Amino acid sequence: xxxxxxxxxxxxxxxxxxxxxxxxxxxxxxxxxxxxxxxxxxxxxxxxxxxxxxxxxxxxxxxxxxxxxxxx
Numbered sequence: 001x002x003x004x005x006x007x008x009x010x011x012x013x014x015x016x017x018x019x020x021x022x023x024x025x026x027x028x029x030x031x032x033x034x035x036x037x038x039x040x041x042x043x044x045x046x047x048x049x050x051x052x053x054x055x056x057x058x059x060x061x062x063x064x065x066x067x068x069x070x071x072x
Contacts, residue, residue: 004041020045028052 002008004015021043025031031048038046049056057063 004038004043006042015043017042017044019043020047022047022049024049024056025052027054 002010003012004021005011021035021038023031023034023038023046025034025048028048028051031052035046035048051058
């Protein structure tokens with residue numbers, strides 16, 4: 001959350017009260033917590049993807065495969 005915190009030295013220039021931020025995780029729970037934390041930091045339009053990435057994929061919405069994870 002430091003990238004959006006008003007007093008953070010690592011704050012990104014796009015962070016502000018007028019920006020809409022959609023966060024997501026795999027199942028939707030963690031992203032709900034993150035969206036709430038962003039709202040408390042002053043990003044009122046922060047929200048999350050209900051059901052997370054799994055729900056997105058299950059609905060048949062578009063996805064793009066990422067790189068294969070590195071195997072140590």
